Amino acid sequence: MSADWLALLAAEAARTSIAATGRRLGYSRTSISLALAGKYPGGTDKLSAKVLAILGHRVCPHLGREVTPGECADNGDRMPTSSPAALRLWRACQTCPHRVAPKTNVNDRPRAAGKEQTA
Numbered sequence: 001m002s003a004d005w006l007a008l009l010a011a012e013a014a015r016t017s018i019a020a021t022g023r024r025l026g027y028s029r030t031s032i033s034l035a036l037a038g039k040y041p042g043g044t045d046k047l048s049a050k051v052l053a054i055l056g057h058r059v060c061p062h063l064g065r066e067v068t069p070g071e072c073a074d075n076g077d078r079m080p081t082s083s084p085a086a087l088r089l090w091r092a093c094q095t096c097p098h099r100v101a102p103k104t105n106v107n108d109r110p111r112a113a114g115k116e117q118t119a
Contacts, residue, residue, distance in 0.1 A: 005048040008055040010036055025050050062092035071099055 013021045013036060027047065034040045035047060039106040057066040058073075067075070076093025080086035093099060 005051040006035070009051050012055050025054060033073070058098050060098070061096060062089055 007030065009021065012024070013032060016024075016037070018032050018063050022029045022032040025032070025047075027050070031040065031047070035044060040047070052068060056069050058069070058072065059065065060067045060072065072093075075089055076099055077097065
């Protein structure tokens with residue numbers, strides 16, 4: 001997975017420019033250049049997350065178009081109840097190979113044994 005973000009970064013820099021890629025990601029041209037050369041002085045966790053979030057588009061099998069990882073996660077996160085089309089999308093997301101683990105909600109955590117529940 002670590003090479004995926006670097007390949008996305010290199011492809012975007014080749015398609016546009018290092019400076020334009022840096023502007024799109026919110027990083028300096030120098031940072032992008034150093035990352036591409038494998039000489040980035042700091043950890044690349046934040047940079048790789050940003051690259052995947054912005055450049056890591058994938059084709060949604062249900063929608064038939066590219067979606068960002070964030071949009072992909074949002075589509076399959078909560079079951080909608082007001083729109084039949086949204087419900088069909090959510091159901092398709094549940095078995096999709098691109099499925100992103102749903103966000104955890106504080107209220108979804110199991111309660112500790114012996115704790116009384118107050119309403």
